[in-house]
Amino acid sequence: MSDTPATMTLEQTAEMANVIRAEVGKAIVGMDEVVEHLLIALIAQGHVLLEGPPGTAKTFLAQCFAHATGMEFGRIQFTPDLLPGDILGSNLFNFQTSQFTLTRGPIFRELLLADEINRTPPKTQAALLEAMQERRVTLDGETHSLSDNFMVVATQNPIENQGVYPLPEAQLDRFAFKLLVPYPSAEEEVRIVKRFGERAGPQGPLDFGIERVANAGRISAAQAAVKDVTLSDEVVNYCVALVRGTRENADIASGASPRAAVLLANAGRARAALEGRAYVIPDDVKALATACLRHRLLLSPAAEIEGKQVEDLVADLVEQTEAPR
DSSP: OOOOOSOOOHHHHHHHHHHHHHHHTTTOOSOHHHHHHHHHHHHTTOOEEEEOOTTSSHHHHHHHHHHHHTOOEEEEEOOTTOOHHHHHEEEEEETTTTEEEEEEOTTSSSEEEEETGGGSOHHHHGGGHHHHHHSEEEETTEEEEOOTTOEEEEEEOTTOOSSOOOOOHHHHTTOSEEEEOOOOOHHHHHHHHHHHHTSOSOOOGGGGTOOOOOOHHHHHHHHHHHTTSBOOHHHHHHHHHHHHHHHSOTTEEEOOOHHHHHHHHHHHHHHHHHTTOSBOOHHHHHHHHHHHHGGGOEEOHHHHHTTOOHHHHHHHHHHHSOOOO
16 A cells, blocks of 8 residues: 555546455455445445345445455444443543543444444434534533544344334434345355355455555545535536425425435535546436435335335436436
């Protein structure tokens, strides 16, 4: 890994992303689109919610991604008895110095894996709200800053109905993307069995030769480079039109917030940068619309009875909303 640059060009940003993809691909099979969205979220300074059946490598993907990007990794296993202090940390009294000392929780990392986030009550989930929005936490009235690269990757299993709590809307709205991790295809599953079957015992990124090909400085430089990507007024209006369209659809009881439009535009910039482009095109927005909007929309009772899916409604909205030329 080369020295950390003070600045990065869009070409260097795209090159770094390609190297990260290759490193993650040493262990992860068949998740190219998910890895792509993780990279976009990282460069756009967003957070990601991964949803998929148990055993589909959601946790392992987060570990490999953190290792390849060189980000300091922290993991919280969310359980019903988890307390906010288990996430944030606490001020403990030191009898030798007669002073309170901050014991930092796992949230003081660059990439935080919130594993099975919907297994803990909303009160504990709320401990992440300030961190995800403002990249800081408040303990006993004192504010502590987090890394500028702070990123939450949360996982949840969709098929388990016992012992889980729904994520509050305020929590969901802070995730830039909700990504679905399906079962692999037959061909991919064969590759997974061959790749993992030849290794006995616990396996981590180092077992597959994944190298740290980036670091906090390079990530920050890439994030700064993305800000130079041109976002035309026409594309901004297109993002707003898509988001506002979710509030005007009779099948949607609760539409997306203005935050969704901001995140969609920022993600469009990041996607353009990863392709080496200095400007956002409507196709960038179209490609990200479903991942950005699916978790923010609440179907109407009639739509639920009819069996309609959020993804289909977003696809229809993209098709019906006129894109700039």
